[in-house]
Amino acid sequence: MRLPIERKLKKRLHLNVARLQDEVVDALYSAERGAVIHGGTAIWRCFSGNRFSEDLDFYSSRPKEIETGLPAALERRGFSLPKFKKTENLFFARISDGGTDVRLEVNFSVKKKAVPTPFERTDGSFMEVLCLSPADLLVEKIEAYEARRFIRDAYDVLYLSSYATSNAEIRQRVQRFLRNCREPVDEPDLKAIVYSGAVPSFEQIRTALEARFA
Structure with a gap:
């Protein structure tokens, strides 16, 4: 239920x-x-x-x-x-x-x-x-992470990636993001807002995205 x-x-x-x-x-x-x-x-x-x-x-x-x-x-x-x-x-x-x-x-x-x-x-x-659309939200979240490096944006990119892996344009955008992304400025904050499921580290998020968009 x-x-x-x-x-x-x-x-x-x-x-x-x-x-x-x-x-x-x-x-x-x-x-x-x-x-x-x-x-x-x-x-x-x-x-x-x-x-x-x-x-x-x-x-x-x-x-x-x-x-x-x-x-x-x-x-x-x-x-x-x-x-x-x-x-x-x-x-x-x-x-x-x-x-x-x-x-x-x-x-x-x-x-x-x-x-x-x-x-x-x-x-x-x-x-x-x-x-x-999920694809447009994903691109928006990539841009948000690149601008401010908040862990929640990286988490959202990972979540939305399950909706958009078959899109070639999105695949290229995520790959470009992964080549250049830096560590978040607020990684400990994620556990305060995720209320269901695992709370992945930034390295786990990056590794999962690399596997999905290889």
Whole structure:
């Protein structure tokens, strides 16, 4: 029997964040139906990932709908917006239910190809969202690791690699990544966010990727 996320998370803070994420995603789609989720939470919720992710990251080509519709949708649900900032290319928001906060970033500088994908709510039910493909998420995570060298990004590359090994372009991109990748700056942090299964070392991640993409 498949356990819902709320039965798998071990930390109360993670559970509270996950439940608030559900509400924020639903509110966002009520304001902008074409928003595209990406990043670590997309992997966790749309592809049954095994690590907690606290931030919500989206792409959108309709910033006006979000700027006007999202605050109203959140207010109807009883949530506050301690931070809601717009730059030339991004929206940054912090949403609060009074005890828990969730960070949201919406990038409207680029248009991304997306596919309809089930998003698992904390209680085990699903809602349909638009999400990057596993191959596009994998490339995004490689680029994230190259930019900041966080162990969670390398872990995500390994997780997503099972979806994309037959893609020749992805194979070449991973091989190039492996030739040049350096040690992570935060390897001990991975054990705090992986809530199911093994917590591999960076060397184990690299060895597994080399075997899959040889």
